[in-house]
Amino acid sequence: MGEVFALSNIRIRFIRGEEVKYISHLDLMKSFDRAIRRAGIPVIYSQGFNPHPNMVFGLPLSVGVTSQAEYADFEVDDSILPDEFMKRINNSFPPGLKVIDAKERHGKANIMASIGAASYDILIAAADGICADIVADKIKGFLEEDRIYVEKESKKGKREIDIRPMIIRLEIKKQRDDEERLRAVDCSSKYTNSDRWLKEYIESLYRDDVLPPGFKRESIMHLKALLSAGSMNNLKPELLVEALAGYIGQELKVVKIHRTGLFIEEGGKLLEPLDGNVL
C-alpha cells in the first residue's frame, strides 16, 4: 500500500574539483549516496540485504585526476524534477563536488554502457631544453606511426597493445594562444573552461606558502587529447604520456590530468551525454 509513483531517470553532469580529486571511485559513489540522503532526494533503492541507490556513473577517474565533465544517471521517483535535484544535491555536497547540469533521460542505455570517448587536458613537465615546438613536432611524427605498442598491465598480467587507434586527437597547446584565449574567456566559469582551471592550478603550484614542485613553471606544457574510452577500448591518459615519452626519448612528468569531456558515439558522431539526441 505504498505510495504510487512513477519512475524517472535523471542524468547529471558534475565537477570533480581539486578538493576531492584524491578520493577513489568507490568513495565518490559513497559521497553521492550520503549527499542524496542528506538532501532527502527520492532516489530509488535496490532491493536486497544492503539497499543502495540506483545510480550509474560514466567512467571512473583515476585518483588525483580532476574533471569538469563527469556524468551519472539516477533513478528517482518522478516527484522530483532535474532542476530541483541539482539544487538540493548541491546544497548538501562538500566543497569540490558540484552538479552543473541535469536533465531527464528517456534513452535505454545508461551512461556507463554508452561512453565511447573522453577528452583530457594534460599538463606535463619536460626536461630543460625541450620546448613546446619540439614536442609539437614529435607529436606530429608520433601520430604518423601506424602502430604504437605499449605495455599494459591488467589483472591477467602484462601485455602489448596498440594504442594508435585509440588516439583520436592529440595536440599541444601553444603558450601564446593560451593567453589570448584566456583573455577572451576571462569572465567564463572555471567549470566550463579548462584553460582557466589549469591556469589557476599552475598558479596554486607556485604559491608562496606551498613547497615548490620539482619542475620549473616554464617547463610545463599543455596537451589536449581525445581518446577512446569506455568498456570496449579505453586509453588512460597516463599511458598515452608514457608512450609519447618513449617515442620522444625523454622523460615527461605528468603534472596534472584534467578531464574535459565524455562522449557518446552515435551514428559516427561523438555527442555530449546531455545532448538531446542521446537522452
Add this chain to the structure above:
Amino acid sequence: MEYKINDEILQSVEKPARYIGNELNSVHKDLKNIKNRFAFCFPDTYEIGMSHLGMKILYHLLNEREDTYCERVFAPWTDMESKMRENNITLFALETHDPIKYFDFVGFTLQYEMSYTNILNMLDLAGIPLYSSERTKGDPFVCAGGPCAYNPEPLADFFDFFVLGEGEEVINEIIDVYNAWKEDDASREDFLNRIVSIQGVYVPSFYNVKYNEDGTIAGIHPQRKEYPEKIRKRIIKDVDRVFFPDSVIVPFTDIVHNRIMLELFRGCIRGCRFCQAGFVYRPVREKSPETLLQQAENLTCNTGYDEISLASLSTSDYTGLMPFTEKLIDTMEEKKVNLSLPSLRIDSFSLDLMEKAQKVRKSGLTFAPEAGTQRLRDVINKGVTEKDLLDSVTLAFNGGWSGVKLYFMLGLPTENLDDVAGIADLGNKVVNAYMSVPKEKRGKGLNVTISTSFFVPKPFTPFQWEAQDTMESYREKQKYLKSCIKSRHITYNWHDPELSFLEAIFARGDRRLGKLLETAWKKGCKFDSWGEHFRFQSWMEAMEECGVDPYFYANRKREYDEVLPWDHIDIGVSKKFFIRECEKAYRGEVTPNCRVSCSGCGAASFGGGICVE
C-alpha cells in the same frame, strides 16, 4: 620558510586522502577572529583516529567556541613522514595545513600504551621540543587525556599537563584561564600554576617522585602545598545535558568505524576484575532514550550515514534497551539506516533484535567468556556461566547462525593448565551444541574460532598488583591449548606475547620509563601496534641501554602497601575496594553488578549516575 605539502608529495604517497582534510562537516574558521588554536592529535593513522568518538565530541565542542579553532592531526604514515622530513615540512593540522608548532595547545588522546612512540615521533616531526622542561615561550602547551592518562607517569617528562577523566567541562575551563593568561603575557610556569587547582588537571613537573633502594617508589609529593596531593578525575554528572555534536565529520575514505556512534551510557555496571574501563569510567550514567533518539535524528540528517552504532561498554546493560531500540529501528528503517549492535549479550531478545536491525547474513557472533573454566571466570568476576554461553549459542544455531567467535585471555591470575584445557573444552561444547540442532534449522558450515590474547594487568583494577605471566609460560600454555583442540570445526588464533609484554611494562610504568621511550623511538620504534613496524629487538636493546629491567615492571607481584606510580591519581574508586576485590578473586567469590547491589567502591562520592538513582 615553512612550506605546506604540495600535490607532488600527495601524488607520491599511499592514501593521499588521509592528508587533505575538507571533509563534510569539518570546521573552517577565519583566523582573524581566533584567540587560540588547538591541535587535537591522535597518535595513529587517520583511519583509526577518525573512528574515535571522544575526538569527535571534543573537536566540535571546542569549535563551538568563537575564540578557539580546533584542528585534527594524525600520525602520518611512514611514506608521508619521509617526504615531510626530506622537504623540511613540519607536522601540520588537517584543516589549514598550518604547522602545529605555532598553535597554543597540542593535545594528544592516549588510547593505548603502544601509541606512545608515535607521540614522540609526532612532537619531533612538529619541531616541538620533546621534553616539557625544554619548551619555552612561543612553544605550545602539550597536554593529554584519555584512558592511559590515568597512569600518565611514563609520559610525565613529555607533557606540560594531563587532564584526567571526561573532558567536556574541564577543557573549557582551561581555555578560559589560558585566554586571561595570554593577555597578561606571563611565564609558562605561571599558566600551569593557574590551572593546577582545576579539578582533573595534573601538572607532572609540579610533583617529585622519590625511590627506594629496591627500585620501588618511596613517595610522590607535590612541590608546594598549594598543589593538590591527589588529582581527582572529572566526570560529567548529567550525560543527558552534556554537549554532543549534531554533526560529525564524514570522511571521504573508508575508516575503521565509518558510521554514526550513539553513546548510550558511560561506565559499566559489571566490574570484571581485569577490565580497567569498568572501573575508571564509574559511575554508570545513562542517556535518556529521548536524548538518544534526538541525537540519532540530527546525526543522520547531517551526515547521510547509512549505519548507526550503539556505543557503550555493554549494550545489553542499558535500561530499557528493548523499547529504545524498537523506536530507533522504526525511525531508522524509514531512512534506510542500519543499526549495528556491538557488545550485546546474546539471548533471545538480542537475537531477535539483531535480526530486525541488521539485515546482514547470519555469519558470525562473538562471545567473550575470557576464561575456560567456571572457577577462573569467578576469579575474574566475569558474570557468565557455561550454561549462559551454551544457551546463547544454541539459540543462535537454531536461528540459522553458523559462525561463533570465542575470545579468551591466557595468563589470568591463578590460571592453571585445567583452565587452559577448559578453553578447548568449551569450544567442543559449542560444536556439540551445533550438532544437536536439527539440520534444517541450523546454518551450513559450522565455524568456531577461538582466539586468545595475553592478559595485561592494568592500573586501577583489582589485578593491579599482579605479575604478568612470563612470555615463556604464555607460549607453553598456548601450545598446550593448541594440542587440546582436536575438532576440525575449531580454528585457533593467538597473539604473540611481545606486544602485551611491552604493554604491561608501560601500563604500570613510572617516570623512569620516559628515557626508555625516547631511546626506543630513536632506534626507530614507531607504529608499534602495527605488526609490520613492531621491532621487539630494538625495544630490548633500548631497555638494556637505559638500565630498565622489564621484569620489574611486567612480571613482579606487588605488595598492597607498595606505593604505586599512580597512587596520587584519584579515580573515585578506592584502593580499599580494589584490595577487597583482589582478595575475593583469590577466593573465587563473585561481586554482584552495580544494579543488583552497591559494593561500596567509592564512585558514589561523585554524586551522579547509578550511585544516586
